[in-house]
Amino acid sequence: MIHVGNERVPVCEGHGFNRRSFLQAGATGLAGMTLPNLLALEEAGAVDASKARIRNCITLFLVGSPGHIDTWDMKPEAPAQTRGAFQPIRTNVPGIDICEHFPLMARVMDKVALVRSLHHTTGSSHENGQRWMMTGHDFNATNRQPHIGSMIARTFGQKTTLPASIILPGKIGNTGAGPLHGQTAAYLGSGHEPFLLGSDPARSDFKVANLVPPQGQTEFRVDQRQQLLKQLDSLQARVETKATTNRETAYDRAFELLTSPASKQAFDLDKEEDKLRDRYGRNTFGQSCLMARRLVENGTRYVNVNHFDTVFNVSCWDMHANGSSLNNTYGDYKNHLCPQFDQAFSALVNDLEERGLLEETVVTVLSSMGRTPRVNARGGRDNYPPVWTNFFAGGSIQGGQVIGSSDKLGTRPKERPIKPPQILASIYHAMGIDLDKTMVPGPGSRPIRLVEAEPIRELF
Amino acid sequence: MDQVFEGSPKAEVRLEGRKVVRGDVVHDWGSRLQWVVKKDGQVVATPPARADHEFEHDDQTPGKYEVSLQLWKYDGYQKDKDGNFTKSKYVDISNTVSYTI
Numbered sequence: 001m002i003h004v005g006n007e008r009v010p011v012c013e014g015h016g017f018n019r020r021s022f023l024q025a026g027a028t029g030l031a032g033m034t035l036p037n038l039l040a041l042e043e044a045g046a047v048d049a050s051k052a053r054i055r056n057c058i059t060l061f062l063v064g065s066p067g068h069i070d071t072w073d074m075k076p077e078a079p080a081q082t083r084g085a086f087q088p089i090r091t092n093v094p095g096i097d098i099c100e101h102f103p104l105m106a107r108v109m110d111k112v113a114l115v116r117s118l119h120h121t122t123g124s125s126h127e128n129g130q131r132w133m134m135t136g137h138d139f140n141a142t143n144r145q146p147h148i149g150s151m152i153a154r155t156f157g158q159k160t161t162l163p164a165s166i167i168l169p170g171k172i173g174n175t176g177a178g179p180l181h182g183q184t185a186a187y188l189g190s191g192h193e194p195f196l197l198g199s200d201p202a203r204s205d206f207k208v209a210n211l212v213p214p215q216g217q218t219e220f221r222v223d224q225r226q227q228l229l230k231q232l233d234s235l236q237a238r239v240e241t242k243a244t245t246n247r248e249t250a251y252d253r254a255f256e257l258l259t260s261p262a263s264k265q266a267f268d269l270d271k272e273e274d275k276l277r278d279r280y281g282r283n284t285f286g287q288s289c290l291m292a293r294r295l296v297e298n299g300t301r302y303v304n305v306n307h308f309d310t311v312f313n314v315s316c317w318d319m320h321a322n323g324s325s326l327n328n329t330y331g332d333y334k335n336h337l338c339p340q341f342d343q344a345f346s347a348l349v350n351d352l353e354e355r356g357l358l359e360e361t362v363v364t365v366l367s368s369m370g371r372t373p374r375v376n377a378r379g380g381r382d383n384y385p386p387v388w389t390n391f392f393a394g395g396s397i398q399g400g401q402v403i404g405s406s407d408k409l410g411t412r413p414k415e416r417p418i419k420p421p422q423i424l425a426s427i428y429h430a431m432g433i434d435l436d437k438t439m440v441p442g443p444g445s446r447p448i449r450l451v452e453a454e455p456i457r458e459l460f
Numbered sequence: 461m462d463q464v465f466e467g468s469p470k471a472e473v474r475l476e477g478r479k480v481v482r483g484d485v486v487h488d489w490g491s492r493l494q495w496v497v498k499k500d501g502q503v504v505a506t507p508p509a510r511a512d513h514e515f516e517h518d519d520q521t522p523g524k525y526e527v528s529l530q531l532w533k534y535d536g537y538q539k540d541k542d543g544n545f546t547k548s549k550y551v552d553i554s555n556t557v558s559y560t561i
Contacts, residue, residue: 101492103511170461204466274486281490283534284463309461315537315548329543335492335532336548339510343490379543 055395055431056296056303057152057362060289060345063172063308064318065129065388067371067381069410070333071099072389073116081375082409085330093400101338104346108393110400111349111358113459116389117404117413120369120420124383125177126311126318129368132420133390134182134304136451141180143443148424149302150185150192151450154440155433160299161256161263163195168288170198173309183304187443194304201269201287208267266298267291279347286344293351296361301431307341319371321380329379349393362395362430366423373410387413390423395430396460403458421453429455465489468553469531475557479516480527482509485553491532494550498526506530522561529554 067084069075074088074097088097091109098106105112122128122138131138135145146154149165158164172181185192199206257263265271269287272294280286285307292303311318312325315336320326328337345365352358370388371381387406393399404416428435428450435450442448467487474481485493495515497505500523509515509529517525529552536547 100508103508107511200461200464202466203464275484278485278488282467282469282487283465283490284461286490313537314463315534321543323541327539328537329539331539331543331545332537335545336534339492339532340490342510343488 055360055362056301057364057395057427057431058289058292058296058303058305058348059148059364059366059427060341060348061133061172061304061306062317062341062365062367063126063175063306064311064316064328065126065367065369065371065383066317066333066337067319068116068388068406069373070319070330070371070381071102071338072114072391073406073410074099075408075410078409082373084375084381086334096400096402099338101334102342104342108346108349111353111393111397112391112399113393113397114389114391114402115404115418115423115456116402116406117387117416117418118370118390118420118423119387119413119417120385122385124369124385126175126368126383127177127180129385129420130172130175131180131182133366133368133423135186136421136424136453137182139180139182144180144184144186145182146186146188146192147183147194147304148427149194149304150188151428151440152302152431153185153192153194154188155438155450156301158299159301161260162266162295162299163257164301165192165194165304166197166295166300166302167194167304167306168197168291169200169284170306170309171196172306175311188440194302197267197288197291200284201291202282202284206269208264262298266294266300269294276347276351279343279351281340281343281347283340283344285340286347289344289348290351293348293355293357297355297357317367318383319380320382321376321378323378352394358394360395362397362427363393364390364423364427365392366390370410386411392426392430392459397430398459401458403456416458418456419453421451422456424451425453426455426459429460463534465534469551471529471554473527473529473554473557475527475559478525478559478561479514480557481514482529482554483513485529485531489531489533491534493529493531496528496530496550496552499523501526520561524558524560526556526558528552528556 070084070086075083076088087100089100089106090097091106093109096109120132128138134147137145139145153164156164171183197208269291280290288305292305295303308314308316315332316328317337318326319328321329349363352361367390369383369385372384376382404418405414407414425435438450439447440450469485469487469489471485472483493509494506495509496503497517505517530550531553533551534548538546540546
C-alpha cells in the first residue's frame with residue numbers, strides 16, 4: 001500500500017507498484033482527485049496549422065428556458081394573459097424591441113441575430129430540448145449523441161494545453177426527467193469529453209478543482225511523480241496496448257494542464273481588473289462568462305456556460321410559479337434573472353469586441369424551449385417547445401436582424417420555422433466547419449456528418 | 461451549485477440640481493439596480509438605474525425628496541403564499557442625496 005496525498009493505493013505483491021496502480025495513484029492524488037475526465041482523455045488529434053483561423057464559440061445555455069413572450073419575442077398587442085407583466089423597449093436597431101429588463105442588451109442589438117421561430121416536437125421535458133440543443137438530436141440511453149463541444153474537440157483537437165471544450169461552471173444536473181442532457185462525448189469516446197470546471201468562479205476562494213494538487217502535495221512532488229511515470233513507461237512500453245498508449249497521452253495532457261503556468265493563468269480571474277469583473281456581474285454566471293472569454297483567448301475552442309444546473313428550488317428561468325419547488329415568478333425574472341443575464345451577455349459581447357476577439361468568436365444564447373403563451377392561473381408560464389427565441393452574435397453573424405417569427409399570440413412559428421439541428425449546423429458553419437466535407441467517426445466508426453441539417457443562411 | 465453573493469456592493473451618488481448622478485457600482489452583484497425616491501419619507505418611485513448613470517425624478521410637487529441606490533440581493537427564491545420573497549430583498553448600496561421643492 002502506498003499513500004498519495006491522503007489516499008491509500010494498493011500495490012502488486014512483489015513488484016512495489018505497477019502501472020495500473022500508479023495510474024490510480026495519479027487519478028486520486030496527482031491531479032486533485034477530480035481529473036477523471038482529463039485522465040481518461042485519448043488522443044484528440046494533432047493541431048492542424050491550416051485551421052489556425054478557425055473560429056471559437058461561447059454558448060450561454062439558459063437552463064429552465066426563458067419565456068419567449070417575456071423576453072425576446074414580446075407581444076404588446078396581445079391580451080393581458082398572453083403579453084404578461086413586462087413592457088418592450090427599443091433597441092439600437094429600429095424595429096427590434098425586447099424586454100424592458102434587458103436595457104444593456106438593447107444597446108448591442110446591432111450585433112445580435114434573433115431567431116424567433118425555433119421549435120421542436122418531441123416532448124416538453126427540459127431534457128428533450130437540452131438534447132436537441134446540445135447535440136442536434138433527440139436520443140435515448142441506447143443511442144446517445146455527442147455534445148457539440150465534443151464534436152468540435154474531435155474535429156479540431158486542442159489548440160494549446162487548454163482543453164478544446166469546457167463546460168462552466170458545471171454540467172446540468174436534475175431538471176426533472178432523467179440524466180440524458182446531451183453533455184457527454186457519447187460514441188466519440190472519453191478523449192473528447194468536455195472538461196468540467198466544477199466550481200464557482202464567483203467565490204473569493206475559487207480554485208479550479210481539476211488544477212489544484214491535493215492538500216499537502218506540492219508541484220515539486222507532482223513533477224517527481226511524472227518523472228517516475230516516465231521511467232515506468234519506458235520499461236513497460238513494449239507490452240502496452242494501443243488503448244493504454246492513448247491513455248498515456250491523455251495522462252501527459254493532464255500533466256500539461258496541471259503544471260502549465262499559462263493554463264493556470266487562463267483560469268485565474270484575479271488577473272482581471274476589478275472594474276471588468278464588476279461589468280460582468282459578481283455572480284456565478286457573470287464570472288463564468290468572463291472566464292469563458294479568458295479561455296477562448298487562451299486557446300479553448302468551445303465553452304458552454306450553463307446558467308444554473310437545476311430547475312428545482314433555485315431562482316432560474318423555469319417560471320411555473322407553482323408555489324413549491326418550481327416557484328419562479330415574474331419577480332425572479334425582474335430582480336434577478338434578466339438583470340444577471342443582461343449584464344453578463346452585454347459585457348461579454350463588448351469585452352470580446354474591445355479585445356478584437358468578437359470577429360473570431362461566435363456567441364450563442366440557447367435554451368431548450370419556450371414557455372406557454374398564456375400565463376397560468378398562478379401567474380407563471382409552463383414548458384412550451386412549439387416556439388421560442390434563441391440568438392447569435394459575433395463571428396461572421398450578421399447582427400441587427402430577426403430571423404423567423406411567431407404568430408401574434410406566440411403559439412407557433414409563423415415564418416421561417418427553424419429546428420434545433422439547424423442551430424447547431426449554423427454554429428459549426430460559423431466556426432469554419434464545412435459540413436459537406438467534415439465527417440466524424442460515428443457508432444461503429446462509420447463516418448457520419450456532424451449534424452443532419454443545413455446552416456441558417458440568413459445568419460451569415 | 462449554490463449561488464453565493466459575497467462582498468458589499470457600493471456606489472456613490474451626487475446631486476446636480478435635481479438630477480442625481482451615480483458612479484459605477486463597485487463589487488456589483490449584477491442584479492437589478494434601482495433608484496429609490498422618497499418624498500417626505502415615503503417611497504414614491506423605484507425606477508431602474510442599470511442602463512443610465514443619471515436620473516431626474518419628474519415629480520415637482522413641493523416636498524423633501526431623497527434619492528439613493530438599491531441592489532437586489534438574492535438569498536434564495538423562497539416566497540410566501542402571496543408571492544413575496546421571504547429571503548431575497550433590496551439592499552441600500554449608496555449614500556442618500558436630498559433636495560427640497
